[in-house]
Amino acid sequence: MTDFAATRAMFDIPEGMTYLNGNSLGPMPKASPEAMMSFLNEEWRSELIKGWNTKGWFMQPNTLGDRIGKLIGAEAGTTVVSDTLSIKVFQAVGAGLSLVPERKVILSDTGNFPTDLYMVQGLVKLKQDGYTLRTVEPESVMDAITDDVAVVTLTEVDYRTGRKHDMKAIIEKAHSVGAVVVWDLAHSAGAFPVDVSGTDVDFAVGCTYKFLNAGPGGPAFIYVAPRLIDVVEPVLSGWYGHEAPFAFDTDYRPMPGKIDRMRIGTPSIASFALLSAALDVWEGVDLADVRARAEELMTLFINEVSARCPxxxxxxxANMDERGSHVSFHFEHGYACMQALIDRKVIGDFRAPDMMRFGITPLFVGKSDIMKAVDTLEDILRTEAYKEDRFNVRSAVT
Known part of the structure; x- marks a missing residue:
């Protein structure tokens, strides 16, 4: 069984704070400062450029990728880390299109994170070859997977509501009509068990700064099914994915037979130091335990708010089988109410037009945090504290 008291002790959460926003930015592991100082003093300072060999920097996209792969049910050698999630969405969708060149439709849903849609829109414009992006309501995705669809690209968990797609069913439907599926696991990896191998995922991408706690702007990852690694076109062809990067050929040849072909350019080794420390937290953690505890806490939160917060x-x-690991509530004055909560050290966030959003992350969140959040919310509503002018001034980031 996972020791959640031990995992909570591994995070540096300010005294008196109830942090329910790990679904947006994970808190800092206590090991992070030492990991960064070790990189600065024992790697970059002392090794300089030798570090690419002596400290294994060159292969860190792969070694860290395999560590993340264990958290999403991926085989070794199928996941690499680098770049940003937006770049990886572009790369994966573009690679998917190359597998079905006779089709021109990319299917997504209105619950997808906007940047995913923006990247696809940019890809469509760049190709200028009759491609279209078709979006439907999340509940209508299954019916919209028809034999003219090339790529289905979805975020497994809706960033606003927490609604979770049925990954297995969607993949089976897409494959039955010859379509490729790209999954964004930004709100899945580290939140609950994911089995990209067992569900026959084609491509998966995700970030590391939410449930994986790698820090703001932490690097992204991409997974490619083993059956596709040797045939997929990288689309973004950088020197790091070249068959012989240090031959410095002027023509691109993708690395044959390896996930390395999905690497692009020189990664941020400094950010890798923070990611490695964050992944250490997962040693000895069972994601099935994480999910079971999250369901208990989400159920408690929903029931208490329903009973006490008119x-x-x-x-x-409400069905936990259909939900990720965050809970959102509609409230007419949601933005101001969230600011009042934050002022009282209960940290969530706001998503337009009226949603207060709370991440339920058992590695550092327990029952007492849930009850404090509900008690605070109840008092804010009772006293109408959210009506104070200072809570109604919009910040740049909500």
Missing amino acids: GVTLAGP
């Missing part, structure tokens, strides 16, 4: 209503499904 005017606040649940967004997304």
Whole structure:
């Protein structure tokens, strides 16, 4: 069984703070400062450029990729880390299109994270070859997977409501009509068990700064099914994915037979130091335990808010089988109410037009945090503290 008291002790959360926003930015592991100082003093300072060999920097996209792969059910050698999630979405969708060149439709849903849609829109414009992006309501995705669809690209968990797609069913439907599927696991990896191998995922991408706690702007990852690694076109062809990067040929040849072909350019080794420290937290953690505890805490939170907080209503499904690991509530004055909560050291965030969003991350969140959040929310509503002018001034980041 996972020792959640031990994992909570591994995070540096300010005294008195109830942090329910790990679904947006994970808190800092206590090992992070030492990991960064070790990189600065024992790697970069002392080794200088030798570090690419002596400290294994060149292969860190792969070694760290395999560590993340264990958290998403991926085989060794199928996941690499680098770049940003937006870049990886572009790369994966572009690679998917190359597998079905006779089709021109990319299918997504209106619950997808906007940047994923923006990257696809940019790809469509760049190709200038009759490609179209078709979006439907999340509940209509299955019916919209038809034999003219080339790529289905979805975020498994809706960033607003927490609604979770049925990954297995969607993949089976897509494959039955010859379509490729790209999954964004930004709100999945580290939140609950994912089995990209067992569900026959084609491509998966994700970030590391949410549930994986690698820090703001932490690097992204991409997974490619083993059956595709030797045939997929990288689309973004950087020197790091070249068959012989230090031959410095002027023509691109993708690395044959390896996930390395999905590497692009020189990665941020400094950010890798923070990611490595964050992944150490997962040693000895069972994601099935994480999911079971998250369901208990989400159920408690939803029930308590429903009973004690009038005017606040649940967004997304109540059925835990259909939910990721965050809970959102509709409230007319959601932005101001969230600012009042934050002022009292209960940290969540706001998503337009009226959603208060709370991440339920058992590695550092327990029952007492849930009850404090509900107690605080109840008092803010009772006293109408959210009406104070200072809570109604919009910040750049919500």
